[in-house]
Amino acid sequence: MQYSEMKREALLEEQVKLLKEFEALKRMNLKLDMSRGKPGADQLDLSMDLLKAVTEKEDCIAENGFDCRNYGVLDGMPECKALFAELLDVPTKNVIIGGTSSLNLMYDYIAQCMAKGVAGEKPWLMQGNVKFICNVPGYDRHFSICEYFGIEMINVPMTDEGVNIEKIRELVKDESVKGMFCVPKYSNPTGVTYTDENVRAIAALQPAAKDFRVVWDNAYIVHDLTDTPDQLLNIFEAAKEFGTEDHFVEFTSTSKISFPGAGVSAIAASDNNIAEIKERLNNETISYDKLNQLRHVRYFKNLDGIKAHMQKHAALIAPKFQAVLDGLEKEFSENRLASWTKPNGGYFISLDTTACSARRVGELCKELGVTLTTVGATYPYGKDPEDKNIRIAPSLPPVAELEKAVEVLCLCIKLATLENLV
């Protein structure tokens, strides 16, 4: 039954039927949340022993004998740097360990570019209007950093292979285009992993700006949902070929490995960028939380430990993704009222409405007690130019709640579409 092929009377009948369903759901006073990429409580339970990994005095002493209860060691304990070097597949000297939040590290890096500049160039703030490429749909927190600092954002729609490299090649001819944010693996929200060709093309970019920087937010580096995970090309390996290592600053964290807000974050970057970041850090702090670094090293031990742990996460959230995909499939597989991504990892499913306003869908869902990520948030300035994208975050609610929430979402998409057609 394609709405586009139905007569007005049939559409009205359908609308009446759905409105009755809507009223019935409304009476249920639902309170369901698919808005943020928060792990479920069962996922958090997986890491509880981490909190017991450093409780005695001897636990606080690092491999090199350093007492991690005291000041010092700006760039992280060697064993923690080694763990992240293995995770990020870079030399240990190119790693800096941060606090609990990689978002904080990214913000700090952009702040550094704004107020101090990059590679000896003038601070971005002193260069007049500076611009960032925003691959859309994308992560709202990246866009808000740009907005806060007054960086003009240019939308470039993502493709199935990653970023739209042709458009980006054109844009970087403009010297005022200073960089972009990328989530190269299981991109937020589309779940796309950049192909090797796409990564190589990004590495090969020759921007006009001498202070061009890509924030390579590898947030979902080991966040696989299937036994056939996506493989991401190492950006620094790719960049080596083109001598563009300085263009990239990579970030990751254990927020969705151990505990969001109580994990460990890290930077990987070229020698030049590490030096500039350390110069700043040297003025910013004395050291990050080394006891928390030790907790993570003691608990995970190495990359294999992290990978084994991530399989437990996958076992808990893969069924949630499946519940959403099943619900969408059931309602939309034949009528083309929506299209959506089927990611192999990460935290999101990206849905595009095809014949109705996503914003209207958000309003209707809200009426039924289902909270979606604010519609529009996946675009700079909160403005989805086609008003079609909805980010679904399935990780937090239990499967039964998710099934209900997807039922509501599908109903609202149909109703919003009918409002357009009738």
Place this chain on the structure above:
Amino acid sequence: MQYSEMKREALLEEQVKLLKEFEALKRMNLKLDMSRGKPGADQLDLSMDLLKAVTEKEDCIAENGFDCRNYGVLDGMPECKALFAELLDVPTKNVIIGGTSSLNLMYDYIAQCMAKGVAGEKPWLMQGNVKFICNVPGYDRHFSICEYFGIEMINVPMTDEGVNIEKIRELVKDESVKGMFCVPKYSNPTGVTYTDENVRAIAALQPAAKDFRVVWDNAYIVHDLTDTPDQLLNIFEAAKEFGTEDHFVEFTSTSKISFPGAGVSAIAASDNNIAEIKERLNNETISYDKLNQLRHVRYFKNLDGIKAHMQKHAALIAPKFQAVLDGLEKEFSENRLASWTKPNGGYFISLDTTACSARRVGELCKELGVTLTTVGATYPYGKDPEDKNIRIAPSLPPVAELEKAVEVLCLCIKLATLENLV
């Protein structure tokens, strides 16, 4: 025996005698460190139970039911805000909890002023040459933040009452003077606590700059060494009288209460400043480490708990301060080759040489294996204009080592003075 009253021959004899002592000490291959305000290992042992305060799932749940293992709560858990509100004697709504480092919070605040501006005024970076008053001698980390951002620093020598308010009153008539750093209690390094009159006079300042801000670094707020601790007037109470609450942003942390680099930091500020800081924070991170906040609340419980804990710290470091003071007293009480402060708290003793180069003393100490805080570091740009100040940090070495280190220091001061006189 006053060197100034001795004849050349007597001076030479004294010099020969001291050089022999110097050579004897050199053969001991000492390795003593009085350079940084690091707590001793015995002090760190005091807080070990804090690391056991949050290990089970139920420990992670806040009083309001929030699961602190997950994302959220930007400005800190209510019970942690309440603890710091009690400590700082301000309303809870005027508190923001940070990460492990108050230095980091201060840096971030200055970075915010540089790149975003204050109270609707242009960013400091866009206002041409901006200046900060630096109360000297002072904390090198404050000065390096200014230096990093290119803020011009103006030395204003401290007095026994606090800051030199007459000089400051003159300086703030210049619109480009944007603020100053203050360590109002047990000032680093002089140990001076600002008198009530001094605090009131600072609160009463009417600077030309509309975006004038004082970083009120209350690092040693409960770090008393005696039973008759200094009392500091609450800056916000004082400011209320003059309507200048917005001029002050206060910082503190548990770095020297629990663990340096693994404690909890906090900001106290006016409603206006809190709003500006939260706007930035909202772009900078999702939340700081709430599990560590809970560890601290569970362990210390309240201000009384913190105070009782600080008495244990005092019992460990007061004898160290005494050892330094005794050593100095023994050598210099009558000959006036140096003057020094006798603080009731904090982490430092400030020594001024009277007839020799402090830098030369540092060189001689280094030859004997005694590391002092880099001489000059207590002044902006590392330049002590009179080359006389030495910051002594007695907390880290055991008493026996300290006694030796002070013996070395005194010998080097005498030798450096003789080099000048002979």
